[in-house]
Amino acid sequence: MVLWRYEGKPDKLKPKLRIKPKDSRSAFISFAGGDPNNRTIYRGRCLDLSVLGWALRNRHMTLEGFLKSFGLEGKIDHEPTGRVAEKELAYGRRDTERTVALLNAMKQEYDGFPIDLPPERAMSAASITKAFLDKMEVKQPARKFDLPDDILGKCMQAYYGGRSEIRIRHQEVPIVVCDTTSEYPAVAGLLHLWPTLTAANVEVENCTEEARRILRDVNSATILDPSLWPRLAFFASVKPSGDLLPVRAMYSETGETNIGLNPLTATEPIWYAVPDLAASKLAREVTPQIVEAFRIVPKGVQAGMKPQQLGRERSTQ
Numbered sequence: 001m002v003l004w005r006y007e008g009k010p011d012k013l014k015p016k017l018r019i020k021p022k023d024s025r026s027a028f029i030s031f032a033g034g035d036p037n038n039r040t041i042y043r044g045r046c047l048d049l050s051v052l053g054w055a056l057r058n059r060h061m062t063l064e065g066f067l068k069s070f071g072l073e074g075k076i077d078h079e080p081t082g083r084v085a086e087k088e089l090a091y092g093r094r095d096t097e098r099t100v101a102l103l104n105a106m107k108q109e110y111d112g113f114p115i116d117l118p119p120e121r122a123m124s125a126a127s128i129t130k131a132f133l134d135k136m137e138v139k140q141p142a143r144k145f146d147l148p149d150d151i152l153g154k155c156m157q158a159y160y161g162g163r164s165e166i167r168i169r170h171q172e173v174p175i176v177v178c179d180t181t182s183e184y185p186a187v188a189g190l191l192h193l194w195p196t197l198t199a200a201n202v203e204v205e206n207c208t209e210e211a212r213r214i215l216r217d218v219n220s221a222t223i224l225d226p227s228l229w230p231r232l233a234f235f236a237s238v239k240p241s242g243d244l245l246p247v248r249a250m251y252s253e254t255g256e257t258n259i260g261l262n263p264l265t266a267t268e269p270i271w272y273a274v275p276d277l278a279a280s281k282l283a284r285e286v287t288p289q290i291v292e293a294f295r296i297v298p299k300g301v302q303a304g305m306k307p308q309q310l311g312r313e314r315s316t317q
Contacts, residue, residue, distance in 0.1 A: 015041055025060060026051045026123060047120040049099065054107055055122040057092045058182060067098055070105040074098070092133045101218040112311040125182075136308050139199060144302065145202050151294070157271040158235050160246040163259050187275070190229035198305065199298030211236050211293035213275065218287075234295035238288045243280045245272060245288075 005015035015031035028044035053066045117131035
């Protein structure tokens with residue numbers, strides 16, 4: 001977006017505003033260009049309140065929704081007509097005034113966090129969480145754990161990010177909407193992964209026979225028992241035979257790989273995290289055949305970590 005013009009044309013000596021979409025709801029906003037000598041220029045600090053609100057509340061809301069969430073007065077109840085009139089001008093001014101009030105309330109709450117992350121870089125709740133881990137001086141696992149390359153490779157083969165998909169296209173069918181709020185932290189909590197993250201060191205422990213026994217006992221009743229989940233925190237090599245598992249492959253002609261949940265058969269064993277194997281068993285009522293399994297066992301507690309207060313109590317106005 002051109003911000004400055006010179007003699008009716010974009011001024012090449014002044015930066016433009018660059019908006020690079022991150023996803024359908026947020027974008028990276030900065031200044032770009034503006035120096036013919038390619039010297040580093042000021043990139044600016046552009047704060048999108050809808051993105052900061054998403055990071056603070058973990059919910060996407062309208063301006064009215066965020067105002068209510070922060071205990072602030074709302075907008076004028078008015079349906080815009082598209083005409084320039086006193087009511088329209090009052091409506092616009094009120095929106096601006098309420099946006100400033102929301103900015104101040106968000107900034108007050110954000111300033112209560114003992115973190116060094118600038119608010120315009122808080123793109124999600126995960127951004128704030130990572131900043132807290134840094135402030136707590138929790139060392140990254142790769143920097144404090146000395147795991148063999150083959151173990152790291154097996155863990156990486158078992159890694160599949162969040163995904164959503166449909167299996168019947170271009171046809172109206174009955175559906176049930178199933179959603180999970182904050183799935184990553186919920187699963188991390190159920191698997192009791194915090195002691196591993198804060199451990200001084202870890203050890204690799206073979207648990208093949210135990211893994212087979214645990215997976216055999218998984219059913220639609222036991223999976224709802226939180227006490228089962230810590231026992232699912234291991235990796236297993238399986239030889240798939242029609243098991244419903246995430247598969248990383250090329251699903252289009254673009255040459256790029258993607259992940260799909262498909263019936264999988266393979267002649268060579270493949271490493272998976274056991275929750276994926278448990279999901280396959282629940283879907284097919286057939287237990288995947290485990291060839292080998294291991295777990296990462298935390299040892300001790302990392303020295304030098306610092307407790308942090310989550311935030312100060314916010315006042316409403």
